[in-house]
Every structure is written in structure tokens, then in C-alpha cells.
Amino acid sequence: MEKQHYTRDDMAGLLRGHGINPTHQRIEIAYALFSRQEHLSADQIMAIVNDRHSETSKATVYNTLNLFKLHKLVREVIVDPSKVFYDPNTGPHHHFYNLQSGELIDIDARDVQIQGLPALPTGMVTEGVDVIIRIRPQHT
Amino acid sequence: MEKQHYTRDDMAGLLRGHGINPTHQRIEIAYALFSRQEHLSADQIMAIVNDRHSETSKATVYNTLNLFKLHKLVREVIVDPSKVFYDPNTGPHHHFYNLQSGELIDIDARDVQIQGLPALPTGMVTEGVDVIIRIRPQHT
DNA sequence: TGATTTGTTAGACAAAGTCCAAACATTGGC
DNA sequence: GCCAATGTTTGGACTTTGTCTAACAAATCA
The missing domain is CATH 1.10.10.10 (Winged helix-like DNA-binding domain superfamily/Winged helix DNA-binding domain)
Known part of the structure; x- marks a missing residue:
């Protein structure tokens, strides 16, 4: 924190x-x-x-x-x-997005690894990676 | 294909x-x-x-x-x-997003693993996971 | 046939965001 | 202090994406 x-x-x-x-x-x-x-x-x-x-x-x-x-x-x-x-959090992080309430919850990106991504198209450079996990209450 | x-x-x-x-x-x-x-x-x-x-x-x-x-x-x-x-592709997949041209390129999600995500908030269920890799031409 | 349901339509409307010229600071020079 | 220059804010018009509504059309069914 x-x-x-x-x-x-x-x-x-x-x-x-x-x-x-x-x-x-x-x-x-x-x-x-x-x-x-x-x-x-x-x-x-x-x-x-x-x-x-x-x-x-x-x-x-x-x-x-x-x-x-x-x-x-x-x-x-x-x-x-x-x-x-x-x-306001500009550190690397991702999000849970609660589809029902609209609430966003941060996920620290330092804990997360993404494997198996293909190579970037040639001449391209990564500007940012967003992971959004859309969630909802069980049994809706 | x-x-x-x-x-x-x-x-x-x-x-x-x-x-x-x-x-x-x-x-x-x-x-x-x-x-x-x-x-x-x-x-x-x-x-x-x-x-x-x-x-x-x-x-x-x-x-x-x-x-x-x-x-x-x-x-x-x-x-x-x-x-x-x-x-029109409803299979599990992610995207490269070319910030300059607006073009979207599919990434087959079967090749991709995401590790180290925290547990979902209790009572919540995943509805979908989106990975968006924002790219741009080198040396802009 | 008439009645009901299902789809389509034009146009009014709403909300998010941009644009612009005018007004308003704030600063530095004198 | 006054003046200009620069940077910032403002209201309001405008644009764009998308929704809503009420009327109309077409299909379904009894």
C-alpha cells in the first residue's frame, strides 16, 4: 500500500x-x-x-x-x-471488472506472468498490456 | 483456419x-x-x-x-x-490492438497461459478474460 | 378471416466527449 | 503600478455512438 x-x-x-x-x-x-x-x-x-x-x-x-x-x-x-x-494507479496492473456493479479491482501485474504470446508484428512495439477479467456473482 | x-x-x-x-x-x-x-x-x-x-x-x-x-x-x-x-470469432482469443491504425489482430488463446492471478472475490465467477496488447510502430 | 406475435423503421432523444472563440488569470518586463 | 504575452478556463455549440418509441409490416396461428 x-x-x-x-x-x-x-x-x-x-x-x-x-x-x-x-x-x-x-x-x-x-x-x-x-x-x-x-x-x-x-x-x-x-x-x-x-x-x-x-x-x-x-x-x-x-x-x-x-x-x-x-x-x-x-x-x-x-x-x-x-x-x-x-x-490514479499507473504502476503495471490489471483489473477484475465486476459486470454487475461496475466496480474495478486492481491486480498487481508483478505477480502475473503471461506465456505463449506470439511475436509482435514486425516493426511494432508494445505500448501496454491490459488484462481484464470480467466477473459476476455466481448463479445469476 | x-x-x-x-x-x-x-x-x-x-x-x-x-x-x-x-x-x-x-x-x-x-x-x-x-x-x-x-x-x-x-x-x-x-x-x-x-x-x-x-x-x-x-x-x-x-x-x-x-x-x-x-x-x-x-x-x-x-x-x-x-x-x-x-x-465474428467467438472462440477463446485475445487481441493485438494497433494504436496507430486501429487494426485488431487475433491471438489464439489456446497458446496462452496466464499465471499468478489472485483468487476471485468470493461468490464471483469468471465471465471472460480479455488480454489486449496495445502496439504501435517502433520509433514514433 | 382476424388476432397476436415478431421484426423493422424513422426520427427523436440521451450521453460522452470535442471544439472554439471569448474571457480570465498569472507572469515578467518596464 | 501598467502592459503585453502566455497559459488556462469557460459556456455553449457541435459530433458521434447508441437507445427508445410509436407506427408499420409481415408472418403465424386459430
């Missing part, structure tokens, strides 16, 4: 460490993700950030998440055709 | 074999997928089916693909947040 209690100041440092200018909105969005360590959709992030008084526009939420993605601060998780999840 | 040259009559039989009433539209949609053995989006399927004279509505394309999915005649492949691909 990593550090558990992040402050907004930690976020500013984190952003700077990734070459991102830490504005108020960016700090709030980062804080939403990192303080919960959960997989959130853009929608959910917007709801969290604008909980009390509306502060941050839709455009900024999307801009910021794309910026974070570009700087490898968060990762996109694509498991549901209807929405993308953003994952 | 499987049988290569499907006819529309083959499609009617295939549909019946899966408990689906083979209507004209359903046969055309199945034929689009199975005769090419490619991963197609709903959009692409609609374009193929309506190539000459418009025959099939958007609603029918989506209805039909969902019906096929329900009867395990095709499989959804979720790799791109912007669209779902439909895959």
Missing part, C-alpha cells in the same frame, strides 16, 4: 513533478482521484469537484484528464463501452 | 443454429461480419450493408448486433473508448 492521506499541497508537488503547472482546477481534479485511489469516470470526477459550488467546467475536466494521461499521471481504463475510467 | 467462403445460405443456417430467425436484414449483417472475418464497428457494418441501396436502418443494425451478442454468435471487443467492435 502507498501513502494514504494526500493533501492538496501534495498534489501541487505531484503535478510539478510531472511537468504540469498546478492550477486550482488541476489540483482539485488530481485530489479527487488520488485521495480516493479509485477508478472514476469524467462524470464522477466532475460531480466530486463541483460538489459544493460549481467550480470547474466540463471542458476543463476533459482537458485536464487528457493532460494527466499525456504526462502519465493517470491511466485510462477501457472496459465499458459507455464510459472511460481514470485510474 | 476455418471455412473461408460463406454464402448467405450458410448464414441462414448459422442463425437458425443459434436460435435466431433468419430475416433478410439479419442475414446481410451476419454475412458482412462472417464473410470478411474482420472486426467491424456498427458504423462500418451499416455502411457495408447499405452499400448499394439503403436497406437496413440504424436501429436494426444495433438491434441485430445485440441479438447476435446475446446468442453468442459474435463478441464485443472493447478497446477503443469511441466505438465497440464486433468480432
Whole structure:
């Protein structure tokens, strides 16, 4: 487990460490993700950030998440055709995806080996490997 | 490799074999997928089916693909947040996903072993395992 | 035949995400 | 302090994927 209690100041440092200018909105969005360590959709992030008084526009939420993605601060998780999840865990890991509840559970990739994969097409390079195990309650 | 040259009559039989009433539209949609053995989006399927004279509505394309999915005649492949691909190969397999071209390449799952996965959460059952290897041309 | 079920359709609708020009900081130079 | 330059945010229009609905058509069956 990593550090558990992040402050907004930690976020500013984190952003700077990734070459991102830490504005108020960016700090709030980062804080939403990192303080919960959960997989959130853009929608959910917007709801969290604008909980009390509306502060941050839709455009900024999307801009910021794309910026974070570009700087490898968060990762996109694509498991549901209807929405993308953003994952503050950028270490190598895979996912259980609970089809009933929509919940995502991390699987540390260091424990997992995948064998017997064919060679990559020539001239190609691996950008990332996603393993998604879709699960559901027994006896549905 | 499987049988290569499907006819529309083959499609009617295939549909019946899966408990689906083979209507004209359903046969055309199945034929689009199975005769090419490619991963197609709903959009692409609609374009193929309506190539000459418009025959099939958007609603029918989506209805039909969902019906096929329900009867395990095709499989959804979720790799791109912007669209779902439909895959006529329902055998166990994984995918290379070319991030640059959007192309999907099948990987036979019989050759692949995955080790070191943690136990499923209690009361849960595996519905499917997707491995997606995102690739791109070297030296971009 | 009429009644019921099954399929198809156009078009309205919804939701996720992008785009853009205008407005708004924030910074550094003077 | 003022000014420009740069970077950021914003609302709203827009696009795209997909769903829904109500009407219509075709087949089934009694």
C-alpha cells in the first residue's frame, strides 16, 4: 500500500513533478482521484469537484484528464463501452471488472506472468498490456 | 483456419443454429461480419450493408448486433473508448490492438497461459478474460 | 378471416466527449 | 503600478455512438 492521506499541497508537488503547472482546477481534479485511489469516470470526477459550488467546467475536466494521461499521471481504463475510467494507479496492473456493479479491482501485474504470446508484428512495439477479467456473482 | 467462403445460405443456417430467425436484414449483417472475418464497428457494418441501396436502418443494425451478442454468435471487443467492435470469432482469443491504425489482430488463446492471478472475490465467477496488447510502430 | 406475435423503421432523444472563440488569470518586463 | 504575452478556463455549440418509441409490416396461428 502507498501513502494514504494526500493533501492538496501534495498534489501541487505531484503535478510539478510531472511537468504540469498546478492550477486550482488541476489540483482539485488530481485530489479527487488520488485521495480516493479509485477508478472514476469524467462524470464522477466532475460531480466530486463541483460538489459544493460549481467550480470547474466540463471542458476543463476533459482537458485536464487528457493532460494527466499525456504526462502519465493517470491511466485510462477501457472496459465499458459507455464510459472511460481514470485510474490514479499507473504502476503495471490489471483489473477484475465486476459486470454487475461496475466496480474495478486492481491486480498487481508483478505477480502475473503471461506465456505463449506470439511475436509482435514486425516493426511494432508494445505500448501496454491490459488484462481484464470480467466477473459476476455466481448463479445469476 | 476455418471455412473461408460463406454464402448467405450458410448464414441462414448459422442463425437458425443459434436460435435466431433468419430475416433478410439479419442475414446481410451476419454475412458482412462472417464473410470478411474482420472486426467491424456498427458504423462500418451499416455502411457495408447499405452499400448499394439503403436497406437496413440504424436501429436494426444495433438491434441485430445485440441479438447476435446475446446468442453468442459474435463478441464485443472493447478497446477503443469511441466505438465497440464486433468480432465474428467467438472462440477463446485475445487481441493485438494497433494504436496507430486501429487494426485488431487475433491471438489464439489456446497458446496462452496466464499465471499468478489472485483468487476471485468470493461468490464471483469468471465471465471472460480479455488480454489486449496495445502496439504501435517502433520509433514514433 | 382476424388476432397476436415478431421484426423493422424513422426520427427523436440521451450521453460522452470535442471544439472554439471569448474571457480570465498569472507572469515578467518596464 | 501598467502592459503585453502566455497559459488556462469557460459556456455553449457541435459530433458521434447508441437507445427508445410509436407506427408499420409481415408472418403465424386459430
